[in-house]
């Protein structure tokens with residue numbers, strides 16, 4: 818189950834999924850505007866031209882206000898989506914950086930001598946400061962290797 822979530826995270830953080838779903842949401846929001854244009858602009862004009870329908874100023878104001886509200890809805894939705902996208906992009910960036918850091922840990926160039934606490938070359942087998950013979954340490958698990966060495970000696 819943990820692996821499943823890990824895979825899902827990798828999948829979702831690729832960004833394509835988010836872009837795609839935002840495209841779908843924007844698309845449906847935009848189709849709302851198109852519907853509003855049809856209902857509030859095109860249809861009344863056609864009714865006037867073909868059916869001889871007459872609209873009062875109140876009717877026209879009603880059409881205008883419902884059209885404007887659909888435009889405002891679209892703008893608000895687009896703005897919220899923009900904020901979400903920005904936030905997710907930031908998270909994705911952090912995720913990528915973390916993956917990058919996990920993949921390439923900087924190899925240590927120095928270590929501390931366990932006998933005199935001096936900073937010495939990582940490859941040193943004998944401390945240049947106190948001339949002690951040093952335990953061989955692997956860069957991956959220094960603590961474990963040191964513990965094994967102590968047990969063996």
Ligand SMILES: [Zn+2]
Nearest residue numbers: 930933944947
């Ligand atoms: Zn030393």
